[in-house]
Amino acid sequence: MRLFLVAGEASGDKLGAALMAGLKSLVPEVTFEGIGGPLMEAEGLTSRFPMEELSVMGIAEVLPKYRHLKRRIAETAQAVIAMRPDALITIDSPDFCLRVAKIVKEAVPEQKTIHYVAPSVWAWRPGRAVKMARVIDHVLALLPFEPPYMEAAGMSCDFVGHPVVAEPRATVEQADALRETLMIGPRQPVVLCLPGSRRGEVKRLLPRFEAALKILGQRHPDLRVIVPTVRGVAAMVRDMTAGWETAPIIVETADDKRAAFAAADLALAASGTVSLELAANRVPMVIAYDANVISWHIIWNLMRIDTVTLVNLVSETRAVPEFLGPKCRAEKIAPALEALISDPAARAAQIAAMEETMRRLGEGGEPPGLRAARSVLKALAA
Structure with a gap:
């Protein structure tokens, strides 16, 4: 064949x-x-x-x-x-x-x-x-x-x-080992920064993600940021994060990325399949996305749904907050991230939605x- x-x-x-x-x-x-x-x-x-x-x-x-x-x-x-x-x-x-x-x-x-x-x-x-x-x-x-x-x-x-x-997921031991290797304390909050896998997405979203995480870091000075990335945009991500006030940790290998997902407490991510990867690892998330103004105007006027996040759609909930288009702004995103650190009810609602999503997608x-x-x-x- x-x-x-x-x-x-x-x-x-x-x-x-x-x-x-x-x-x-x-x-x-x-x-x-x-x-x-x-x-x-x-x-x-x-x-x-x-x-x-x-x-x-x-x-x-x-x-x-x-x-x-x-x-x-x-x-x-x-x-x-x-x-x-x-x-x-x-x-x-x-x-x-x-x-x-x-x-x-x-x-x-x-x-x-x-x-x-x-x-x-x-x-x-x-x-x-x-x-x-x-x-x-x-x-x-x-x-x-x-x-x-x-x-x-x-x-x-x-x-x-x-x-x-x-897909294989890292064990608790592997997540702990990554934290130890990166010198992250057991109680330090870890946030994943996931600005997409396309160059246009990264160029547009990463500065906004940086600004939102900077606000979050002001309330949590011990916050650590990990940026899992892919081959096609890794060099761009490194260049764009080189001047960040607090240098993020960039991971590229499959093993390190799996361990990072297992070790994370929350995530800020572009819209897309990554929301399901986060759900599989039960990582509470905030979704943010924007496109070129022309593309966004066309897409938005054609939309027939009120959410683009797959976890929300499959679980038939709206547990994952979204900041799309004009709402993709640091001052709006940061409070939603803060809620996932400080509000147990917000985390619990997302975890329940993730469990239902994985069940419906055939987990097990x-x-x-x-x-x-x-x-x-x-x-x-x-």
């Missing part, structure tokens, strides 16, 4: 790696080609070009790189057409992936196409599912309420859970990567 996979950002790299591991356990002779990051490369993929080239989000952010992205779309599509794999599996990054699938389907209508991560049509732009159905045959959904939306648009779809529920069941692999094989046999 030969498969062509395409992932365009860190969260997609995680999904792709879990899927690849699941497929290898079921079909040992499977081979992979395509585009992915370090996790997918570790599972046996040789990426055709650096995945980070595709980690662009927002209209204003994409425009300067449009010609280069268009070339990469054509190049990727032609590679699929030449290979004629058993399936093209695109993973999230719909602006890139679905354009690739469109070119492939036009050239080879019988090519099986599978997309991992259903578009959030329940949140905004419901017409995307119908448009996607023209080029995608089968969808692997991360959230339990998504399959009906995909099936109504004409695609087959399985809820496969989210890999976050099966078959690993989602394996469930996704079974769904792929079922789709190929249909």
